[in-house]
Amino acid sequence: MFSSVATMNPALTRAGWLAGSVFALIMIWAIAAAFADPRYLPSPLVVLNAMATGVQNGELLYHVGVTLARVAASFFLAMSIGSAIGILMGRSYGFNQFFDSWLTLFLNLPALVTIILCYIWFGLNETAAIAAVALNKIPNVAITMREGARALSADYSQMAQVYHLGRWKTFRHVTLPQLAPFFAASTRSGLALVWKIVLVVELLGRSNGVGFQLHTYFQLFDVANILAYAIAFIIVVQLIEMFVLQPWERSVNRWRQ
Amino acid sequence: MIALDVNIKRKTFPATKGQAAFVALENLRFSVSEGQFVCIVGPSGAGKTSMLNIVAGLDKDFDGLISVNLGDSGRRLAYMFQSPRLLPWRTVLENVELVLDGAPGAREIALGLIGEVGLAKFAHAYPGQISLGMQRRAALARAFALNPGVLLMDEPFVSLDEAAAEGLRTLLVDLWKSRPTTVVFVTHDTREAIKLATRILVLTSAPAKVAHDFPVPLSPMDRADAQAVEAFRRSHPAFGGPLSVVSEAPSLNGRVAKSVSP
Numbered sequence: 001m002f003s004s005v006a007t008m009n010p011a012l013t014r015a016g017w018l019a020g021s022v023f024a025l026i027m028i029w030a031i032a033a034a035f036a037d038p039r040y041l042p043s044p045l046v047v048l049n050a051m052a053t054g055v056q057n058g059e060l061l062y063h064v065g066v067t068l069a070r071v072a073a074s075f076f077l078a079m080s081i082g083s084a085i086g087i088l089m090g091r092s093y094g095f096n097q098f099f100d101s102w103l104t105l106f107l108n109l110p111a112l113v114t115i116i117l118c119y120i121w122f123g124l125n126e127t128a129a130i131a132a133v134a135l136n137k138i139p140n141v142a143i144t145m146r147e148g149a150r151a152l153s154a155d156y157s158q159m160a161q162v163y164h165l166g167r168w169k170t171f172r173h174v175t176l177p178q179l180a181p182f183f184a185a186s187t188r189s190g191l192a193l194v195w196k197i198v199l200v201v202e203l204l205g206r207s208n209g210v211g212f213q214l215h216t217y218f219q220l221f222d223v224a225n226i227l228a229y230a231i232a233f234i235i236v237v238q239l240i241e242m243f244v245l246q247p248w249e250r251s252v253n254r255w256r257q
Numbered sequence: 258m259i260a261l262d263v264n265i266k267r268k269t270f271p272a273t274k275g276q277a278a279f280v281a282l283e284n285l286r287f288s289v290s291e292g293q294f295v296c297i298v299g300p301s302g303a304g305k306t307s308m309l310n311i312v313a314g315l316d317k318d319f320d321g322l323i324s325v326n327l328g329d330s331g332r333r334l335a336y337m338f339q340s341p342r343l344l345p346w347r348t349v350l351e352n353v354e355l356v357l358d359g360a361p362g363a364r365e366i367a368l369g370l371i372g373e374v375g376l377a378k379f380a381h382a383y384p385g386q387i388s389l390g391m392q393r394r395a396a397l398a399r400a401f402a403l404n405p406g407v408l409l410m411d412e413p414f415v416s417l418d419e420a421a422a423e424g425l426r427t428l429l430v431d432l433w434k435s436r437p438t439t440v441v442f443v444t445h446d447t448r449e450a451i452k453l454a455t456r457i458l459v460l461t462s463a464p465a466k467v468a469h470d471f472p473v474p475l476s477p478m479d480r481a482d483a484q485a486v487e488a489f490r491r492s493h494p495a496f497g498g499p500l501s502v503v504s505e506a507p508s509l510n511g512r513v514a515k516s517v518s519p
Binding site: 155156158159161162163164165169173174177252255256 | 310313314315333334335336338340342344345346347355356358383385399403
């Protein structure tokens with residue numbers, strides 16, 4: 001510990017740095033906007049105004065809500081299916097040998113191809129949209145969880161066997177905690193990936209959601225609203241990160257301190 | 258009553274990359290009566306851990322027969338490994354409670370044992386926050402929490418300083434006296450074996466079989482006395498002493514163990 005730093009509250013220090021850097025970014029934007037054509041780069045105040053209007057008439061919240069619901073659905077689908085596949089691949093030699101090439105194929109398939117094929121095969125509907133997003137994320141989850149399953153300790157499973165913990169207690173108290181760091185890693189990278197793909201899915205084939213709105217405002221050439229929607233969604237994702245993911249990770253990792 | 262009957266005809270480890278197939282155990286036979294404290298001594302790599310894993314039912318890939326008699330119904334087998342194998346994400350108390358399977362009064366049983374092993378103040382500490390010696394105490398509490406009918410121990414006190422190891426030995430003997438059970442304790446340290454055991458089995462190097470089998474008729478006072486332990490060790494043929502002593506003698510529990518040593 002550095003004594004000069006330790007005297008300050010670390011959380012406050014972090015918040016100070018964050019506020020400073022965000023402020024600097026907004027200032028750079030404001031200065032650039034002052035010199036640019038306002039149609040191409042509106043000032044931060046104009047964007048804030050567009051955001052406020054969107055919140056007031058309920059439109060922004062509705063579309064952000066719809067997108068969030070799609071993110072949640074495809075995220076949970078991808079996490080559960082991807083984890084199951086990954087754990088099986090990490091535990092079974094034959095399963096891994098067989099599915100390894102499938103995994104490589106799906107990992108390298110462009111997101112756009114999956115989305116287009118899903119819309120063609122299943123129609124322009126919600127099922128196709130969510131399936132397309134989940135399919136894009138499943139291989140990443142599977143690869144991370146496979147590493148986790150390979151790293152499972154034989155020592156602990158012997159202990160669980162000798163003390164007759166049974167399948168459920170062994171899974172819940174011995175296996176899952178060992179997988180938690182891998183789960184956390186794929187959750188974080190997953191959330192970031194999933195919401196970006198959801199926007200593409202909405203742009204291509206849905207009539208609501210942030211992606212659909214971005215498409216609309218693109219056609220209207222309304223940069224202020226494009227930025228308003230993008231920033232609103234970034235804020236929402238950051239709030240989820242700060243108030244859901246980080247506290248969960250801290251509670252899972254409290255024994256490491 | 259016989260608590261444990263071991264008859265391992267053969268245990269082979271198949272060839273792997275760069276290593277030929279290896280016969281770890283061959284014609285390893287012995288039985289242990291209820292309440293005995295048996296120390297199994299053998300050179301490193303003799304297959305002692307392989308034998309314990311077979312007895313514990315962790316390794317079923319062997320030729321032979323193991324019968325374990327746990328006595329009263331509800332008693333179980335416990336195994337204290339060489340490393341403590343506490344789950345690092347559970348506190349000491351949670352680790353002990355886990356094996357009790359939510360039985361009524363599990364928390365009281367766990368806390369009682371944690372107190373007996375001297376960890377009352379650390380019941381809510383995570384394993385990573387306490388020393389190796391304390392982790393071993395916690396593992397000992399977990400093993401005894403089950404009220405085990407048979408307790409297997411695999412060099413549970415290695416890599417501790419002598420004072421800490423001695424403290425754990427005293428603790429183990431106290432627990433064994435207050436909660437009578439059959440103990441099979443594997444070690445490579447002959448002095449440790451003499452201090453603890455009512456009976457000692459000496460194994461050959463791999464493939465391991467029983468080379469010597471004899472009781473340790475020392476009083477608790479002698480066991481605490483390093484010189485008496487050393488004198489017993491030097492006098493015994495199994496450890497290179499003269500061929501005169503002990504062929505048949507009562508064990509600590511008053512039972513008679515037959516010697517098969519020359």
